[in-house]
Amino acid sequence: xxxxxxxxxxxxxxxxxxxxxxxxxxxxxxxxxxxxxxxxxxxxxxxxxxxxxxxxxxxxxxxxxxxxxxxxxxxxxxxxxxxxxxxxxxxxxxxxxxxxxxxxxxxxxxxxxxxxxxxxxxxxxxxxxxxxxxxxxxxxxxxxxxxxxxxxxxxxxxxxxxxxxxxxxxxxxxxxxxxxxxxxxxxxxxxxxxxxxxxxxxxxxxxxxxxxxxxxxxxxxxxxxxxxxxxxxxxxxxxxxxxxxxxxxxxxxx
Numbered sequence: 029x030x031x032x033x034x035x036x037x038x039x040x041x042x043x044x045x046x047x048x049x050x051x052x053x054x055x056x057x058x059x060x061x062x063x064x065x066x067x068x069x070x071x072x073x074x075x076x077x078x079x080x081x082x083x084x085x086x087x088x089x090x091x092x093x094x095x096x097x098x099x100x101x102x103x104x105x106x107x108x109x110x111x112x113x114x115x116x117x118x119x120x121x122x123x124x125x126x127x128x129x130x131x132x133x134x135x136x137x138x139x140x141x142x143x144x145x146x147x148x149x150x151x152x153x154x155x156x157x158x159x160x161x162x163x164x165x166x167x168x169x170x171x172x173x174x175x176x177x178x179x180x181x182x183x184x185x186x187x188x189x190x191x192x193x194x195x196x197x198x199x200x201x202x203x204x205x206x207x208x209x210x211x212x213x214x215x216x217x218x219x220x221x222x223x224x225x226x227x228x229x230x231x232x233x234x235x236x237x238x239x240x241x242x243x244x245x246x247x248x249x250x251x252x253x254x255x256x257x258x259x260x261x262x263x264x265x266x267x268x269x270x271x272x273x274x275x276x277x278x279x280x281x282x
Contacts, residue, residue, distance in 0.1 A: 055274055057081065057154040062129050065122065065153070072122035072131065072153065074196075074278050077175040079159065080119040081276035082131050082151040090144035094123035094130030101144050108275075109136065110218075111201045116276035118198035118220075119153070136200035136220040138233075140193055158272070160199075160238075160279040162259060164192055167251050169238070169261065171269065179268075182250040184241075184260040190225055192236060192257050192281060197221040199277045202270060203237070213240015213263045215270035219279055223257040238279075240266040 060080065065072070072080040084106045092099040106115050117133035120143055124130070129148035159172040164185050171179040186192035201218040208214035216239035223234040240263040248254035250262065 055158075055272055057156055057274055060153040060155050062148055062153060065148075066124060066127065066129050069124065070122075072119045074118075074120070074159075077157065079156050079278045081154040081156050081274065082117045082119050082133050082146070082148070083154060083276075084115040084117065084146075084151050086150040088146050088150040090146055091130075092145070094125045094132070094145045096147070098145075104133070104135075104144065104146055108201045111203065113201050113275065116154075116274065118276050118278055122148070134196075134198050134220055136198075136218075136235075138222050140195055140197070140221055140224075142220075154274075154276075156274055156277060158274060158277045160269075160273070160277060162192070162279065162281045164194070164253075164281065167253065169259065179265070181261050181265045184245075184248050184250060184255050185253050186223075186255050186257040187253050190223065190256045191253075192255070192259060193221050193224050194281050195221065197236075197279045197281065199273060199275050199279060200235075202275060203239070204270070207242075208240070208263065209242045211241075211243045211245045212237075213242050213245075213260075213266055215240060215263075215266045217266075217269060217273060221279070221281065226256060229256045238266065238269065 087105045090101045090104050108115050119131050121132040130145050131148045132145050135142040157174040161170040167185050169181040169183050170177050197220045199217045200220045203216035205212055216237045218237045221236040226234045236257050238259045241260050
C-alpha cells in the first residue's frame with residue numbers, strides 16, 4: 029500500500045512538471061496548497077477578485093457527491109476532449125470528506141450546468157485573478173483582473189433566433205487558426221457553454237466561443253446580435269485575450 033501511494037505521488041509530481049511545460053504559452057498562476065486548504069477549511073468558490081482552477085494531472089472518476097462511495101457519474105480526463113490540451117476546469121466549490129479534499133468542477137459538455145465532484149489529489153489547484161463578464165443586452169465584454177475592469181469591448185452576440193446562452197461558464201480550450209483573415213479571426217476561446225437551440229454549427233457540437241472576425245463575419249457590425257451564439261470581437265482584442273486568459277477562467281454571460 030505504501031509503495032503504491034509513493035508511486036502515485038511520484039507520478040503526480042512528474043505529470044505536474046510536464047503540465048507546467050505544456051502550459052508554457054499560458055499565463056503563470058500561483059499554486060494553492062491543498063494541505064493548507066484542508067487545515068484551514070477554506071471553501072474554493074469564485075469571488076469578485078479570484079476564482080480557482082483544477083489542473084487535472086491524472087484521469088479520475090467523477091462522483092455525484094464528495095465521497096468515493098457515492099455514485100460514479102463517469103470520468104474526467106487530464107486532456108480536453110477536442111484539442112487534447114491540458115485539462116483545466118473551473119472549481120465551483122470544495123469539500124472535506126474523511127480528511128480528503130474534493131473539488132466540484134464545471135465540465136465542458138452538455139447540459140450547460142454540468143458539474144461533478146473529483147478528488148483533489150489528482151489535480152493541482154491554481155488561483156486565478158482573471159474573469160470575463162458578457163452583457164448580451166449591452167453587447168459588451170468586460171475583462172476583469174482582481175475585481176478591477178481592465179477593458180470593455182464591443183462585440184457581436186447571438187441573433188434573436190440563436191441567442192448566446194446565459195449562465196456561469198468557463199474557458200474550456202484555446203484555439204489558434206492559421207488564416208487570421210478567416211471567419212473566426214486568428215484565435216478563439218472555446219467555452220463550456222453550448223447553444224440551447226442548435227446541436228451543431230461551425231463543425232462542432234454547438235459549442236460557444238469568443239473569437240475574432242474576418243471574411244463574411246465583418247458584415248455584422250460590432251454591437252449587433254447576428255451570430256449563431258458565439259461572441260465575436262475585433263482581432264486585436266481576441267489576440268490580447270488569448271495571450272492572457274488561462275483555460276478554466278470564469279465566464280459569466282447575462
